[in-house]
Amino acid sequence: MASKVVDADYCRNNGIDIVRRITGGQLVLHYNEVTYSVCSSDEILFTSTLADSYRLISEALIKGLEKMGIKARLAASPPESYSRSHHPCFSYPAKDEVEISGDKIIGSAQKRVGKNFLQHGSIPLEEHDDMLRSISFSQGKDEPIRMISLSQTLGKMVDFTWVVSRLVKGFAEYFGVELRSKSLSPAEINRISQIQHERHGHPDWVFRVS
Numbered sequence: 001m002a003s004k005v006v007d008a009d010y011c012r013n014n015g016i017d018i019v020r021r022i023t024g025g026q027l028v029l030h031y032n033e034v035t036y037s038v039c040s041s042d043e044i045l046f047t048s049t050l051a052d053s054y055r056l057i058s059e060a061l062i063k064g065l066e067k068m069g070i071k072a073r074l075a076a077s078p079p080e081s082y083s084r085s086h087h088p089c090f091s092y093p094a095k096d097e098v099e100i101s102g103d104k105i106i107g108s109a110q111k112r113v114g115k116n117f118l119q120h121g122s123i124p125l126e127e128h129d130d131m132l133r134s135i136s137f138s139q140g141k142d143e144p145i146r147m148i149s150l151s152q153t154l155g156k157m158v159d160f161t162w163v164v165s166r167l168v169k170g171f172a173e174y175f176g177v178e179l180r181s182k183s184l185s186p187a188e189i190n191r192i193s194q195i196q197h198e199r200h201g202h203p204d205w206v207f208r209v210s
Contacts, residue, residue: 023109037120064170103148
């Protein structure tokens with residue numbers, strides 16, 4: 001539950017929104033990053049299982065990182081102690097997440113309903129360890145956070161648009177598809193705002209109040 005993981009008072013006092021995602025998993029700080037999302041029901045392209053589709057998307061993301069000059073790999077399974085803990089998502093790479101020398105550079109999660117799935121994840125542009133420690137109940141002040149940002153990896157500041165363009169090229173190349181940009185209509189934006197107000201932005205949803 002969110003109340004066991006995140007310091008709601010600190011977030012409220014510092015203008016930080018708290019959101020519960022349908023994919024579950026550990027705490028993620030969404031700040032100065034690229035957030036990716038993939039939705040599909042295509043079992044031919046992505047296979048019919050969570051594990052296989054998760055791995056394929058991670059490999060496509062690795063291809064995107066290669067376009068930036070970054071060499072990454074799939075992570076092995078984390079210790080059982082991490083899986084049972086409330087530590088933040090970036091405390092340790094999970095199986096088939098993307099890592100660089102043991103440090104997580106992309107955190108991902110997936111939700112499946114039948115053949116339909118949503119996978120999304122966070123790719124930090126810069127490190128924000130102090131902020132993550134401040135909002136988390138379970139991350140000790142001296143406990144290492146096994147994450148790395150794109151700027152740390154490349155040794156220079158990176159631009160959001162530049163990163164997105166490389167990820168798009170890598171994803172399209174890996175799956176052999178053409179990706180086209182799409183803008184939401186005013187009606188779609190209004191509907192999203194309504195759902196956010198009534199459900200995903202409502203405290204009862206975030207903190208699982210019956």
